[in-house]
Amino acid sequence: MTQLSTLEKLAILADAAKYDASCASSGTTRRDSKGGGKSGKGIGSTEGMGICHAYAPDGRCISLLKILLTNHCIFDCHYCINRKSSNVRRTRFSPQEVADLTLAFYRRNYIEGLFLSSGIIKSSNHTMEMLIESARILREEHDFRGYIHLKTIPEADPDMVRRAGLFADRVSINVELPTTAGLTRLAPDKSVPRIEGAMDLMAGEIVEARDARRRFRHAPRYAPAGQSTQMIVGADAASDADIITRSSGLYGRFGLRRVYYSAFSPIPDASAVLPLKRPPLMREHRLYQSDWLMRFYGYAADEVRSAADAAGMLPLDIDPKLAFALKFRDSFPVDINRAPREMLLRVPGLGVRAVNGILSARRLRRLTLADLARLTVSLTKLRPFVIADDWRPVMLADRADLRALVAPAGGEQLELFGA
Incomplete structure (x- = not known):
């Protein structure tokens, strides 16, 4: 067998990692290398084998070696x-090769951390041991202060799964598919009870470690960025409503930081039981928007599901927030000068920043439609759903063609938070 070079291995294993979407690194405190090895603002590479880009809540781009x-x-x-x-x-x-690669990329300022996953070789325990050892070498032998995200293997021994959080900023355990039937059919070696048992174990360790840090200053950090998961969209018959229900349950039971959605992509030599083509990428986008409605906008899972059609699928041409508003018109219009924050957040076209701006400005004076225009991208979507000091949608809100009037041309989607 021909011995592959490190570069050849990197080409193969970076390409193999591209199907895993759960590599965002938001939610952790920034680590600085001893001796000032990293400046206050790292510079991410714009291209490179194995380098992926994620974004922190403040908009900062974070580059990770993803292999x-x-x-x-x-x-x-x-x-x-x-x-x-x-x-x-x-x-x-x-x-050791993983550690050496990570340090080489880090020292050249190409990356700010590592996202490490793996196939299962020999056994789940053997693979989990090698994943942990990669992170241990970085942390203990090289005092690596960058970000580490470890994919853990639920079939491994619980004590090994537990150890991953001692070296990683974030850990993740993929639920893979939204339903038990889908997992049984497409991943017969995996088990929902084993996956959820590992997630529950990790959630308990994270809570316990946070409590210890509050009481004892020198208690060890344990997965400070929490845990996340990923599910594949479109590989089985699960509807959007099924996925929303599953995600809501995962957030509630395991305190997850994120659920990532990955649209199924046909692979070479695919199994005959898989779909022949991928689902629309817009479906993945709508699920992310629904996820944000539950996490940041105060919507319950059943409210988000109510925006779906009879088959449980969200509309692709409009976002779920607008779909909800069109379906429940009796909740609108909302008076921007009097409505509480939770109602303002339900107005289509108003994002978190715009609502914060409205709440600040209306303490000083009553707001007009022109004031609203300065806080939003476009008033077209807003007019039927708001009341301002100089505006009331007397006839507009009841129009039969309201959907066509407010929907962006061609299904173009405004940024959820930016409006």
């Missing part, structure tokens, strides 16, 4: 390019 430890796998998940029956070129890194 698999190995693309060997003893599991045969139908939707996975690295499944054991797939005809792909296989290779692996050692934990």
Whole structure:
């Protein structure tokens, strides 16, 4: 067998990692290297093998080295390019090679951290041990202060899963598919009870560690950026309503920081049980918007589901917030000079920043439509749903063609928070 170079391994294992969407690094405190190795504002590379980009809540771009430890796998998940029956070129890194690569990229200021996942080689415990060892070498032998996100393996021994949080800023355990039936059919080696048991274990450890940090200043940090998960959209028959229900349950039960949605993408030599083509990317986008409505806008899961059609699918041509407002017109219009924050957040076209601006400005004077125009991208979407000091939508709100009037041309979507 020909020995592959590090660069050849990187090409294979970085490409194999591209299907995992859950690599955002928001939610952790920034670490500075000893001796000032990193400046206050890191510079992310705009291109490079294995480098992905995520965004913190403040808009700062964070670059991560995103790789698999190995693309060997003893599991045969139908939707996975690295499944054991797939005809792909296989290779692996050692934990030391992962550490060396990460440090080389970090010292050149290409990255601010590492996202490390893996196929299952030999056994779940063996793979989990190598993942942890990669992070341990970075933290303990090189005093690496950058960001580390570790994918943990729910089938591994609970004590090993628990250890991952001692070295990682964020941990994630993929639920893979929205329904138990879908997981049983497409990933027969995986089990919902095992996955949720590992997530519950990690959630408990995170809560316990945070409590210890409040009481004891020198208590060890444990997964300070929390845990996340990912589910594949469009590989099975799950509807958007099914996915929203599942996500809401995961947030409530395990205190997740994020649920990531990854639109199914056809893979080479695909299994016959998979769809022949990928779902519309807009479907993934609408699910992210629905997720934000639950996390930041105060919507309950059943309210978001109510925006779906009879088959449980969200409309693709308009965002779920607008779909909800059109379906429940009796809740509108909202008086921008009197309505509480929770009602302002439900107005289509008003994002968090715009609502904060309204609440600040109306303490000084009553707001007009012109004032609203300075806080938003466009008034077209807003007019039927608001009352201002000089505006009341007397006839507009009841028009039968209101959807066509307020929907962006061609389904173009405004930024959820930016409006």
